[in-house]
Amino acid sequence: MNLLAIISEALRALRQNRLRTGLTMLGMIIGVAAVVLMLSIGQGARTKINETIAAMGSNLFIVVPGATSSGGFSFGSGSVRTLTINDSHAIADLPSVGATSPVVTGTVQLNYAAKNWSTIITGTTPNYFTVGNWKMESGAVFTESDLRSAARVVILGSVTAKNLFGDEDPIGKTIRITNRPFQVVGVLMAKGQSLTGRDQDDTVIIPITTSERQITGSQFPGSIRYMLVQGKSASDMDIAEIEITQLLRQRHRIAKGKENDFTVRNLTAIADVATDAAKVMSIVLGAIASVSLLVGGIGIMNIMLVSVTERTREIGIRMAIGANQRAILTQFLLEAIMICVMGGLIGLLLGIGGAWLVSRFADMLIVITLGMVGLAFLFASAVGIFFGFYPAKKAASLKPVDALRYE
Numbered sequence: 001m002n003l004l005a006i007i008s009e010a011l012r013a014l015r016q017n018r019l020r021t022g023l024t025m026l027g028m029i030i031g032v033a034a035v036v037l038m039l040s041i042g043q044g045a046r047t048k049i050n051e052t053i054a055a056m057g058s059n060l061f062i063v064v065p066g067a068t069s070s071g072g073f074s075f076g077s078g079s080v081r082t083l084t085i086n087d088s089h090a091i092a093d094l095p096s097v098g099a100t101s102p103v104v105t106g107t108v109q110l111n112y113a114a115k116n117w118s119t120i121i122t123g124t125t126p127n128y129f130t131v132g133n134w135k136m137e138s139g140a141v142f143t144e145s146d147l148r149s150a151a152r153v154v155i156l157g158s159v160t161a162k163n164l165f166g167d168e169d170p171i172g173k174t175i176r177i178t179n180r181p182f183q184v185v186g187v188l189m190a191k192g193q194s195l196t197g198r199d200q201d202d203t204v205i206i207p208i209t210t211s212e213r214q215i216t217g218s219q220f221p222g223s224i225r226y227m228l229v230q231g232k233s234a235s236d237m238d239i240a241e242i243e244i245t246q247l248l249r250q251r252h253r254i255a256k257g258k259e260n261d262f263t264v265r266n267l268t269a270i271a272d273v274a275t276d277a278a279k280v281m282s283i284v285l286g287a288i289a290s291v292s293l294l295v296g297g298i299g300i301m302n303i304m305l306v307s308v309t310e311r312t313r314e315i316g317i318r319m320a321i322g323a324n325q326r327a328i329l330t331q332f333l334l335e336a337i338m339i340c341v342m343g344g345l346i347g348l349l350l351g352i353g354g355a356w357l358v359s360r361f362a363d364m365l366i367v368i369t370l371g372m373v374g375l376a377f378l379f380a381s382a383v384g385i386f387f388g389f390y391p392a393k394k395a396a397s398l399k400p401v402d403a404l405r406y407e
Contacts, residue, residue: 336388
């Protein structure tokens with residue numbers, strides 16, 4: 001019996017029991033759809049995290065004020081300004097450091113014409129845009145000359161620019177920050193959310209000297225909220241962290257055995273942890289979805305065993321007229337595989353459709369790759385072969401005489 005005849009016979013058997021075939025296929029449809037949907041959500045999360053990490057810049061440290069104590073009282077991390085602009089300048093001279101950027105922040109009210117907007121203001125230096133991997137959508141960054149003269153110039157985040165100006169070109173326009181006029185010299189390209197969930201595009205950036213003298217002020221002149229530090233290379237990050245720590249302890253006159261009044265955080269290491277967490281989440285989601293495929297496979301084996309029992313006399317007749325064990329085995333195995341493949345194709349389409357709905361209505365990044373589609377399809381076929389083999393083997397091992405006597 002040739003292969004085409006066996007395939008034709010398998011299709012005829014499936015058509016004769018359409019309801020049973022459809023219900024059997026349902027388990028595979030749900031399983032494949034779940035696998036595709038879960039893997040696409042997990043891959044989307046990983047892609048989003050990778051994009052956020054790339055937008056942060058490379059080889060980055062953030063140095064923040066740490067816990068300190070005075071007069072018998074302890075102050076939590078960041079509650080006291082223990083870092084200064086001069087600390088940033090000193091760190092920039094370390095051999096393992098490429099650049100630094102001191103930062104002060106605050107919340108301000110912006111006004112342009114009849115519009116107003118409340119946002120975060122960042123006072124910093126021109127290095128901030130290089131260290132933080134910021135790109136300009138239009139205009140240019142402020143200069144060292146602007147920094148020295150405490151010029152009233154401002155760079156807008158894309159969200160802030162949209163809310164104040166709409167479709168109007170902001171470059172060269174004047175906005176008011178706490179009722180002081182500032183000229184817009186640039187607009188940043190969109191970055192999206194940070195790893196902490198903050199919208200990085202809802203911001204305004206001005207020279208740190210302007211911020212300190214005219215906007216945020218300072219109870220401690222020269223103090224900063226934090227600083228960004230860029231290492232010269234990824235291989236020297238550990239050395240850079242040690243050098244930064246030693247230098248700041250020396251500058252802050254911290255005695256041996258005393259705790260640091262600052263904290264050095266390696267953002268690259270934090271980003272690696274976030275990437276690993278997203279990878280684990282993808283694996284867990286895929287594993288959970290695979291359980292439904294396993295259940296679908298068990299359902300296929302159960303139905304195929306029932307089918308073998310019901311068709312025992314048919315098997316006996318076919319053997320009596322010349323069908324060998326291999327032909328019987330191939331037919332029942334093909335029936336199982338066909339159910340899985342057809343269910344897999346429908347499940348694949350439903351999974352892609354479900355992913356599209358999630359991305360549209362849940363505002364989530366969903367990524368579907370050819371590898372993911374191929375994996376789901378191959379897994380469905382493997383389930384058909386694995387769970388269809390035992391019923392097929394049982395059908396092929398029937399003796400013609402016993403099969404013909406079966407009532």
